[in-house]
Amino acid sequence: MSHRFDPTILREYDMRGVVGRTLFEKDAYALGRSFATRLRHAGGTRIAVGRDGRTSSPMLEAALVAGLTAGGVDVVRIGIGPSPMLYYAEAVLDVDGGIHVTGSHNPKQDNGFKMVLQHRAFFGEDIQDLAALAADGDWLEGAGSVTDVDVCGDYVTRLMAGYGGGTYRIGWDCGNGAAGPAVEALTGVLPGEHHLLFTQVDGEFPNHHPDPSIDANLADLKALVAREGLDFGLAFDGDGDRIAAVDARGRTIAGDQILGILAEPLLRELPGATIVADVKSGQALFDRIAELGGTPLMWKTGHATLKSKMLETGAPLAGELSGHLFFAQDYYGFDDALYAAVRLIRAVHLSGRSLTELVDAMPAVERTPDLRIPVAETRKVGVVAEVRDRLMAQGVVVDETDGVRVTSDSGWWLLRASNTQGALTVRAEAADRPALLGLLATVEATLADSGVDISLSDLLDPT
Structure with a gap:
């Protein structure tokens, strides 16, 4: 047997596609077979499996479990719950990995799989390796068992541990x-x-x-x-x-602003600690971490890359603008929005101020959302490289952590190749609207030199 996945579902951080169009029941089974093989090659024998509430999730979970057990892996099913509950199960149960069937924040017709192997994020080349195993039919055989475990109560108890x-x-x-x-x-x-x-x-x-x-x-x-x-x-x-x-x-309080609030009590407890944030996060966050005596570290966007960098550096806290927040201090190092809620409540309490007062104290900025510019899949990386080379030739200081990020007296802007589609993404932040529009005009001009003509200001909310 062999199987070929639609290449569009092989994302950088997970597998995700449109059910009935690019993602099918047979894909879930093949994923189970390939992941079981990887797990057994790594010395593992048991895996936790959970799912979200999408209408297609029961079908995909059943096929996934069938593939895992046919590959000789025992499955512990935890049922419906958030992805962090699956990560929690993988961390505390006697298992060697975990898969959650979920479409995350995608449209309702989408679905996919988030994976963990031996407490580490499973992404990038790992996902490509699963596809190669399936294409070759290089699967181990076996007959695994299936058990059901309710972990929600223990998970909530853990969320509340040490709450104050x-x-x-x-x-x-x-x-x-x-x-x-x-x-x-x-x-x-x-x-x-x-x-x-x-x-x-x-x-x-x-x-x-x-x-x-x-x-x-x-x-x-x-x-x-x-x-x-x-x-x-x-x-x-x-x-x-x-x-x-x-x-x-x-x-609205975005993920990077929440991270800045969480940083204050943490840095009182762990002076000088490194806090990792993604390249999309505002400059105010990095300045705030340094002001509090911490060590800010800018890294690539993506929950799997952030999680891995956090582990590599020993950072106790990390986060993304999008709201993925990772906790290693007194926790397991994965992104968990429910635990973030508990920690945010605690941080507000320890500040002695209301959340509204904390927001009042933040620098006022104008920022764009992700502005997506369609380009050919084969062209997107080249455009970013061309922009980088032109800027550096002009003597502009360019941060190449993830794409091109340029900081000036007016603010900062970021140009990246999308990890998930044929598109470039642009973000910018400035003290006021005129300065923001000036930054976007700069980006438009440098994109035009690469043959990409776009009015970024037209993509903004007119309000």
């Missing part, structure tokens, strides 16, 4: 994603008053799509906070590994 966060009135929006039941259990034991939105798992996402990095998806949470006069609100993506927050005034 005070008492607040908080809104929680799960967007009908997989985090809902765990959030219900968590808020049942957290002090304070909690108002819950859309905790029922529903793969049709009938209220709004669970991607908190898009401000429009926070409208229900902001309305709840305003209507009930709450202290703040928290929102999660479809598989509960990304978080966003809103303060009492309805202002």
Whole structure:
């Protein structure tokens, strides 16, 4: 037997595609066979498997489990839950790896798989190796067993371990994603008053799509906070590994701003510690970490790359603008939005100020979302290289951590090749709107020199 995956589902950080178009039941089975082979070659025999609430997840999970057991691996099924609950199971159960069936924050017709092998992120060349094993049919044979384990209660207990966060009135929006039941259990034991939105798992996402990095998806949470006069609100993506927050005034607090709040109590406890943030994060975060006596480290975007860099450097905390936050201090080193919520509540309490006051103290900036520019898949990397070379020839200081990031007196801008599609992505940040538009004009000019004509200002929200 052999199997070939549609190459578009072999992403940098996971496997993900459109069910019935690029992702099928047979792909899940083949993935199980290939991962079982990798696991056994590494000396492992057992794996934890979980899933989100998408309508296609039961089918994909069943095929995945069939492939794993046919490959001679014993499967521990943990059922529906957030991806961090699967990571937790992989960390504490007697297993050698884990796979979560999830489409994360993608549209409802999408689905995929996030993987862990022996407590380490599984990405990049690892995923390509799975495809090669499948194409060759180079699979080990066996007859594994299947058991079911309920870990949600233990997971929530672990989230609360050492909690000392005070008492607040908080809104929680799960967007009908997989985090809902765990959030219900968590808020049942957290002090304070909690108002819950859309905790029922529903793969049709009938209220709004669970991607908190898009401000429009926070409208229900902001309305709840305003209507009930709450202290703040928290929102999660479809598989509960990304978080966003809103303060009492309805202002959105992005992942890098949350990371800056979390950094303060951590650096009091661990002076000088390294904190890793992705290249999309604002300059204010890196400045704040240094101001607090920490060591800021900018790294590549992507939850798997951040997790690996954190492990490599021994950093106790890391995060992305998108809301992936990673905790190694008193935790396991993976990204967990529910644990981030608990730690954020604690950080606000320890600050002696309200979350609104903490946001008031942050530098005011104008920032773009990810501005996506379609280009040919074969051209995107070359364009970034051309821009880099021209800038360096002009004497411009270029940060090449992940693409091209340029900082000036006006602010900073970033140009990257997308990891997931034929596109370039641009981000920029400045003190005010005119300065931001000036930065975007600079990017437009340098892209035009590579034959990419685009009006970036037209891609901004006109407000």
